[in-house]
Amino acid sequence: MTSLISLDAELPKEETIPTIDFGLLVNGTPDQRSAMVRLLATACEDWGFFMLVNHGIQDKLRDEMLEAFKALFDLTDDEKGSYIGAHVLDPIRIGSGFNLKTDTGKYSRHYAKIFVHPEFHSVPKPLNFRNISKEYSDYTRAIGLELLKAVWEGLGIEENRVADALKLRSCFQILVGNLYPPYPKPDFELGFAPHSDHGLFTLLYQNGINGLQIMHKERWIYVKPVPNSIMVNTGDHLEIVSNGKYKSVLHRAVLNSEMVRMSIVTVIGPSLDVIVEPIADLVNTDCPAVFRGLTYRDYLEHQQSNSLVEKGALNLVRLHTDH
Ligand code: OGA
Ligand code: NI
Numbered sequence: 001m002t003s004l005i006s007l008d009a010e011l012p013k014e015e016t017i018p019t020i021d022f023g024l025l026v027n028g029t030p031d032q033r034s035a036m037v038r039l040l041a042t043a044c045e046d047w048g049f050f051m052l053v054n055h056g057i058q059d060k061l062r063d064e065m066l067e068a069f070k071a072l073f074d075l076t077d078d079e080k081g082s083y084i085g086a087h088v089l090d091p092i093r094i095g096s097g098f099n100l101k102t103d104t105g106k107y108s109r110h111y112a113k114i115f116v117h118p119e120f121h122s123v124p125k126p127l128n129f130r131n132i133s134k135e136y137s138d139y140t141r142a143i144g145l146e147l148l149k150a151v152w153e154g155l156g157i158e159e160n161r162v163a164d165a166l167k168l169r170s171c172f173q174i175l176v177g178n179l180y181p182p183y184p185k186p187d188f189e190l191g192f193a194p195h196s197d198h199g200l201f202t203l204l205y206q207n208g209i210n211g212l213q214i215m216h217k218e219r220w221i222y223v224k225p226v227p228n229s230i231m232v233n234t235g236d237h238l239e240i241v242s243n244g245k246y247k248s249v250l251h252r253a254v255l256n257s258e259m260v261r262m263s264i265v266t267v268i269g270p271s272l273d274v275i276v277e278p279i280a281d282l283v284n285t286d287c288p289a290v291f292r293g294l295t296y297r298d299y300l301e302h303q304q305s306n307s308l309v310e311k312g313a314l315n316l317v318r319l320h321t322d323h
Helices: 022-027 030-047 059-073 077-083 129-154 159-165 236-241 296-305 312-316
Strands: 019-021 049-053 092-096 110-117 172-180 188-195 201-206 212-216 219-222 230-234 251-254 261-269
Touching: 019 022, 019 030, 022 030, 022 129, 030 049, 030 129, 059 110, 059 129, 059 172, 059 201, 059 261, 077 092, 110 129, 129 159, 129 172, 129 201, 129 230, 129 261, 172 188, 236 296, 236 312, 296 312
Parallel strands: 019 049
Antiparallel strands: 049 230, 092 110, 110 172, 172 261, 188 251, 201 230, 201 261, 212 219, 212 251
16 A cells, blocks of 8 residues: 555535634524525535634634643653553544554554543643643533534524534544654655544644645545634544434545644544434434444444444444445
């Protein structure tokens, strides 16, 4: 398997990545809100991806979070201690690639993954990591949950029923820092192989260096985000609960030839212990259930312990092969 890829990833001129204005969604007039709810529904259905502007997260907090992750990566292996090589369900895990035991390609990525909700965890060093990551996690979780409310509204489903079924009050949230060292060759090399994320939504903020690509209509699209926007993508659990209406988007990251690229990623999903299945309103004789029920915990353990083969983890719960 070769990991060298070319950068054939421009967006056709007639298409633009959807941009959602969070301010209009939560503080707009009823008309403005419904316009955003409709736009969000289209973004989820046609793209599985959008840029979020007017989200209220200060640049300062983003930069502090990036710095804190950088300082964490700079610690010695001794200081990182048992977090290196921790189990996939341990609350703090530091490593490289995707999964050391199963990686076949050479993917140049360092990561730190920290469970931040319903129980908040933090690394002890750097000293300011705890406060910054708490604030960052709380803000992004509030944004993610608002987006989900708007998703249920767009699907015409009563919000509280879904929130209860998925126990969103104790939603699972992971905070991930990614660091991609520069790769000084003329060809682009992948930092992160094509995959989908396991949760409902993933929110991604980067250090100003592009590198994320999403699959759209069978082509790789290189994302050049609106400055200061948060990139949001649909995850496998949104595909499961929406019974396949909103597919999780396949994405990957390419390396920059000169600059260190960093991203802060937060994944928001159902409570780890509820059995997740397609929302009953979206299942009927014309549209039978496409996925079986499984706890998010079991799904997560499976997805994180196996090699990353695009959207392969969804096969664990898929009921019909013709979808
Ligand atoms: C991820 C991911 C891409 C990036 O962490 O799941 O897809 O651009 N990251 O860092
Ligand atoms: Ni991802």
